[in-house]
Amino acid sequence: MTSRETKAEEARETLRILYEISSLLNTGLDREQLSLCVKMCERGVNPEALAAVVKELRREAAAIKGTAPDDPEAEAR
Structure with missing residues (x-):
């Protein structure tokens, strides 16, 4: 190798x-x-800042979909 x-x-x-x-x-x-x-x-990139951005994006996506951010069924949709 x-x-x-x-x-x-x-x-x-x-x-x-x-x-x-x-x-x-x-x-x-x-x-x-x-x-x-x-x-x-x-x-x-600061890992903590990156984690905060990921969480915020998930919250916003969930709000658009009308589901809770940690709703496992929402990810399947």
């Missing part, structure tokens, strides 16, 4: 582990969303 392949495999494994943790914590983030959040944090 080349150095580049090794780094790519390590990145995939790291994201897999982060996704498992995310799922255990019921964050509601899919792999793509989680990957984007990780990339933003790696580029210097």
